[in-house]
Amino acid sequence: MTNLPHHTHHLLSDGQAGETYQITALNGDLPCKLHLVNLGFHTDSYIKLILKRHQQWVVSVDGSRFAIGQDIAQQIEVKAVK
Numbered sequence: 385m386t387n388l389p390h391h392t393h394h395l396l397s398d399g400q401a402g403e404t405y406q407i408t409a410l411n412g413d414l415p416c417k418l419h420l421v422n423l424g425f426h427t428d429s430y431i432k433l434i435l436k437r438h439q440q441w442v443v444s445v446d447g448s449r450f451a452i453g454q455d456i457a458q459q460i461e462v463k464a465v466k
Contacts, residue, residue: 392463393408393409393461393462393463394461394462394463394464395457395458395459395460395461395462396431396433396441396443396457396458396460396461396462397441397454397457397458397460399433399436399462400433400436401433401434401435401436402432402433402434403432403433403464404430404431404432404433404465405430405431405432405433405462405463405464405465406428406429406430406431406462406463406465407425407426407427407428407429407430407431407460407461407462408427408428408461408462408463409427409460409461410425410427410459410460410461411458411459411460411461412459416456416459417459420456420459420460423445423448423450424445424446424448425445425460429445429446430445430465431443431444431445431460431462432444432445434449439453439454440452440453440454441453441454441456441457
């Protein structure tokens, strides 16, 4: 079970490996948001945090895996799903 409460929104960078979240918002400047959208990161999409090591996160969105840095993980707001 995740440490993030189900009713509040948090940053993906605060998430736990092995947990699945729903994206609630993409923050940052316009180029950052467009880059995330082009990769398939959309509001209401589900994202699984596969691995968290040092300042790198491996995530899965719509069946595709991505390695993202802490700077990007801090721009993705999520809520925990059951």
